[in-house]
Amino acid sequence: MLIILYSCSAIDITYDSNALIINGERRLIFSGAIHYPRSTVEMWPDLIQKAKDGGLDAIxxxxxxxxxxxxxxxxxFSKNLDFIKFFKLIQEAGxxxxxxxxxxxxxxxxxxxFPLWLHNIPGIGLRTDNPIYKNEMQIFTTKIVNMTKEANLFASQGGPIILAQIENEYRDIMWNYKDAGKAYVKWCAQMALSQNIGVPWIMCQQPDAPQPVINTCNGYYCRNFKPNNPKSPKMFTENWIGWFQKWGERVPHRSAEDSAYSVARFFQDGGVLNNYIMYHGGTNxxxxxxxxxxxxxYDYDAPIDEYGNLNQPKWGHLKHLHSAIKLCENVLTSYSxxxxxxxxxxxxxxxxTNSTGARFCFLSNNDANKDANIDLxxxxKYFVPAWSVSVLNGCNKEIFNTAKVNSQTSIMVKKSDDKSSTKLTWEWKMEPKKDTMHGKGNIKAHQLLEQKELTLDASDYLWYMTSVDINDTSIWSNATLRVYTMGHTLHGYVNRSATVGLANYGAWFDEIKTGIPGGPVQLIGNNNVTMDLSTNPWSYKVGLNGERKHLYDLQPHVSVSWNNNSxxxxxxxxMTWYKSEFKSPLGTNPVVVDLQGLGKGHAWVNGHSIGRYWPSMITDANGCSNTCDYRGNYVKEKCNTNCGSPSQRWYHVPRSFLNDHMNTLVLFEEIGGNPQSVQFQTVTTGTICANVYEGSQLELSCQNGQVISQIQFASFGNPEGQCGSFKIGSWEATL
Incomplete structure (x- = not known):
């Protein structure tokens, strides 16, 4: 007989200005963001373990x-939306x-x-003192809290949840809503507290957060932040470890050195909790x-990359920082x-200094240009590079410096599998447009309607259709169609508007229109004769015929005939659908599909959407550098790569999406492309490089079962260059 006993003893969470106090134990907390829908259920255990191995206390x-x-x-709440399962896995990992x-x-x-149906509720106003919105917000919040309570997941029930947040960065837009915004903040706090979850509530970027809700800081640096209550802990809820990327933009990176500098300066100035955004970014x-x-x-240059690999040296460098600060956690949380x-x-x-006389020091050089030699x-005596912090155990021994990286750099490469990378054979089908071209929509109006109000997020695409009688060919023989559009792309068959993600930030972002709302749509003839079509009888059709037939599914909703003329x-x-079969790449390394040659569209593997693709969107040829100077305040334009290349060429295909043998790839190509170069590859470690400082230890390791086959020493002095191209510096030691 096997008996499994889980302890559900309540965990008491309190705090003061110097610590989060967990069952009486004074703690500093290192946390990192992992968004459960941006990875798969099968990836969760490995991501959680790598976060723990990296020195995190929380996710x-x-x-x-x-x-x-x-x-x-x-x-x-199924599959990778099962946040309850995600939380339980985190708890099991400790x-x-x-x-x-x-x-x-x-x-x-x-x-x-926000769900799009909110937008269409009459009289609603999002994120303000609006009773309709507040009611919907409270219903959902209560639903989530009750589910979490039923699973005994709050610390007060013996669970892992030690903090909960209501609202998000509202201060940035609150002034737009004036008194209604202030009233809304108070209501949010009251509603949250009424949930009785038994752990503290927080509001980030909210200086006027009502007590006892704790206000917290977001940014690249939060060393100067002070809570609005001197008895509250200083918490950094979003330490932006990198940055996101937009189509057409270069890939941003934030150095390991500056990331560590931000954290060390925060704890030097009394920080209690640091949370990385993101620790694993994942995939949209x-x-x-x-x-x-x-x-x-959504890689975000996080310590764990989009595919679940360690992003070195960032992961290792931050791990060493966490260990160094934790070494004297008792002094930092109980100092006198x-x-x-x-x-x-x-x-x-x-x-x-604490009551026993134990000491712990931070020695920071905040000059962005000059190194310093400091005699204490x-x-x-200590050498402190520019823009760095030395952590001194006992105030007389350097155990870490943010600019001295003693972790390996892993250069990741994409490899084709010789046994499964044969050229793909394609079937195809043009998106059926006959019904659409004849104006057979399912919504009719004598005006131009807003796109998201009709699509309700069911598709990126909305057809706008009308008919025009042309009698005088002398005027309209060479006509021009003029459209005022707020769609992200527009195709002029009749008219089709497309979106590439809806706005997610700013005051009244929900009111930003998409499509061709109100127009005008005009036909311009010879001699500038104008026919306004804005109030014509318009017919609307949401989505694509291929979407309705589920062409991307392994078993479409209706019988579908594909063209297979090789x-x-x-x-x-x-507006072309492509389909091909492929074998799963061998091994366990993460899988990507290279969509070079295609234009813009959407991709599915075995019926699973791997997201939008747009490899024809090329980044600026300028603004990149082979080197990255970590010194000075970080901005997202700093340390960019991928100039003059597709914004995104490779797309993650999680192993759990694949079958053991044959698989099906379906593409919807919106603007026209060539699928013949598409291939599947795996992501693996190509080269490992590292510097190690005198008196420091260096750990080298491979991932996914690989082993180190050879080690070469570039220099025993002060080598110059970067991983893969080191050269001897100004001096060299003799062995």
């Missing part, structure tokens, strides 16, 4: 309203959870996480990316004295 996530309630009153209900999430997520599967124009990849000494030239020594007399494949033809 944070939003709750995504539009994925859980796509239709009013109809809920979905980590805590920070649950950010929102329910507005921003997150570069379609419509900020389906049509979940917002923005608009957010790429399908803190002294900040200005040593000049941007150098600050911060000394923490009996506590030693001697002809339509190339450069808009």
């Amino acid at each position: 944070e996530t939003y709750i995504f309203w539009n994925r859980h309630e796509p239709v009013r009153g109809e809920y979905n 980590l805590y959870v920070i649950m950010r209900i929102g329910p507005y999430v921003c997150a570069e997520w379609n419509y900020g996480g 599967f389906g049509r979940t990316s917002g923005g608009p124009y957010i790429t399908t990849s 004295a803190r002294n900040d000494t200005d040593l000049g030239n941007g150098i600050t020594l911060t000394t923490y 007399h009996s506590d030693g 001697s002809y494949i339509p190339i450069g033809k808009p």
Whole structure:
């Protein structure tokens, strides 16, 4: 007989200005964001374990309203929307959870996480003192809280959730709503507190958060942030570890050195909790990316990359920082004295001392250009590079410096599998347009309607159709169609408007129109004779015929005949569906599909959407560099790569989407492309490089079962260059 006993003893969560207090134990918390819908259920255990191995205490996530309630009153918590299972896996790994209900999430997520049906409720106003919206927000919040309580997941029930968040970055837009905004903030706090969850509530970027709700900080740096209550802990809920990418933009990176500098300065100035956005970014599967124009990849330059690989050296460097700060957690959370000494030239020594006399110091050089040699007399001499922080155990031994990276750099490469990378054979089908071209829509109006009000997020596409009688060919023989559109792309068969993710940020973002709302749509003839079609009888059709027939499914809703003439494949033809079968790549490395040659559209593997693709959108040829100077305040234009290339060429295909043998890839090509170069590859470690400083240890490792076959030493001095191209520096030691 096997008996499994789970302990559900209540965990007491309190706090003061120096610590989060968990069952009486004074703690500093390192946390990282992993959004459950941006990965698969099968990926969750590995991601959680890598977060734990990286020195995290907690994992944070939003709750995504539009994925859980796509239709009013109809809920979905299956597969990778099963946040309860996600939280239980985190608990089993021995980590805590920070649950950010929102329910507005921003997150570069379609419509900020709001379901589109909210938009069409008469009289509603989102994120303000509007009774209709507040009622819907409270219904959803209560639904999530009750589900979580039923699973005993709050710390007060013995569960892993130690903090919960209501609303999100409201201060940034509150002034637009004036008194209604202030009233809304108070209501949010009261509604949240009435849920009686037994753990503290937080509001990020909300200086006037009503007590006892704790206000917190988001940004690249939060060292100067102070809570609005001197008894509250200083918490960094969004440390932007990198940045997201938009179609047409270069790939942004934030260095390991500056990431660590931000964290160390935060704890030097009394920080209690640091949460990385993102620790694993993942993938915007389906049509979940917002923005608009957010790429399908949400890699974010996070410590764990989009595919689940360690992003080195960032993951390892931050792991070492976490270990260094945790070494004297007892001093930092229970100090009796803190002294900040200005040593000049941007150098600050911060000394923490507890009642036993134990000391812990941070020595920071905040100058972005000049290194410093610091003599602390009996506590030693230290070299502190520009824009760095040294962590001194006992105030007399450097155990970490944010600019001295002692972690490996892993260069990831994409490889084709010789046994499964044969050239794909394609079937194809043109998107049926006959019915549409004859104006057979299912909605009719004598005006131009707004796109998202009709599509309700069921499709990126909306057809606008009308008919025009042309009697005088002398006027209209060479006519021009003029359209005022707020769609993200427009195709002029009759008219079809498309979106690439709905807005997710800003005041009244929900009122930003899409499509051709109100027009005008005009036909311009010879001699500028104008025919206004805006009030014509218009017919509307949501989505594509191929979407309604589920051409992307392994078993479409209706019998579908594909063209399989191998001697002809339509190339450069808009509105074309392509289908091909392929073998699963061997091994366990993450799988990607290279869509180079295609234009813009959507891709499915075995019926699973892997997201929008747009490899024809090329980035600016300028603005990239082979080197990245970590020094100075970070901005997203700094340390960019991928200039003059497709914004995104490779698209993640999770292993769990694949069958053991044959699989089906379906593409909908919107603007015209060539599928003949499409191929499946795996992502693996190509090269590992590392610097190690005197007196430091270096750990080298491969991923996914690979082994190190050879080690080469480039220099025993001060080598110059970067991974893959080191050269001997100005001096070299003799062995």
